[in-house]
Amino acid sequence: MRLKVRLSLYRRSGHYVFSGSAVQKCGGCDLYRNTTQAVFGELETGTKSTKPKVAIMMIGEQPGDHEDKEGRPFVGPAGKLLDKCLEEAEIDRLKVYVTNTVKHFKWEPRGKLRIHKKPNMKEIHACRPWFEAELETVRPKLIVCLGAVAAQSLLGSSFRITQDHGKLQKAGFPPIIATLHPSAILRTRTEEDRHSQMKTICSGFA
Numbered sequence: 126m127r128l129k130v131r132l133s134l135y136r137r138s139g140h141y142v143f144s145g146s147a148v149q150k151c152g153g154c155d156l157y158r159n160t161t162q163a164v165f166g167e168l169e170t171g172t173k174s175t176k177p178k179v180a181i182m183m184i185g186e187q188p189g190d191h192e193d194k195e196g197r198p199f200v201g202p203a204g205k206l207l208d209k210c211l212e213e214a215e216i217d218r219l220k221v222y223v224t225n226t227v228k229h230f231k232w233e234p235r236g237k238l239r240i241h242k243k244p245n246m247k248e249i250h251a252c253r254p255w256f257e258a259e260l261e262t263v264r265p266k267l268i269v270c271l272g273a274v275a276a277q278s279l280l281g282s283s284f285r286i287t288q289d290h291g292k293l294q295k296a297g298f299p300p301i302i303a304t305l306h307p308s309a310i311l312r313t314r315t316e317e318d319r320h321s322q323m324k325t326i327c328s329g330f331a
């Protein structure tokens with residue numbers, strides 16, 4: 126049976142975040158055991174005090190090391206690149222709600238480091254009610270999947286990000302589009318590759 130979750134957004138120091146301690150008590154899979162906290166989506170509000178209208182919901186894979194410690198999505202290196210891509214694409218960051226497919230950081234130790242590990246289908250499925258609750262609360266006009274995990278979780282496991290990124294996938298509401306994950310930029314070697322990867326990512330934003 127699927128858990129049905131109800132959430133409400135509230136304002137906390139310049140961001141809209143979800144209320145409710147239930148998310149921090151989630152034991153839908155085992156990932157919570159080795160993490161600092163669950164990381165939910167959020168919306169930057171800037172100086173506005175009224176609840177803004179979300180234009181785009183961007184969904185990544187899972188929080189990373191920085192996000193796990195801070196309790197906020199996309200605050201590490203991938204998040205900085207996402208901000209740059211949004212700037213490049215001239216998308217107002219204050220209208221973009223960012224979240225993740227899986228709300229806990231999955232990692233394995235390498236020396237003193239915690240290295241990202243891809244979530245499996247069971248973990249993705251266990252997190253789905255949280256995403257559905259976010260979607261119902263945020264009501265975006267467009268969903269942008271960042272990377273293969275987010276894209277396959279919403280569009281099916283046969284979706285191929287390398288072939289189908291940047292193409293509108295569902296004409297329903299909200300429509301879904303998938304693009305490469307901003308962390309792909311971290312793997313480029315030259316400035317030229319970096320620029321071209323950023324262009325590819327931005328082309329999937331609208």
Ligand code: URA
Nearest residue numbers: 185186187188198199
């Ligand atoms: N990568 C993601 O997919 N999400 C984050 O929050 C950070 C890095």
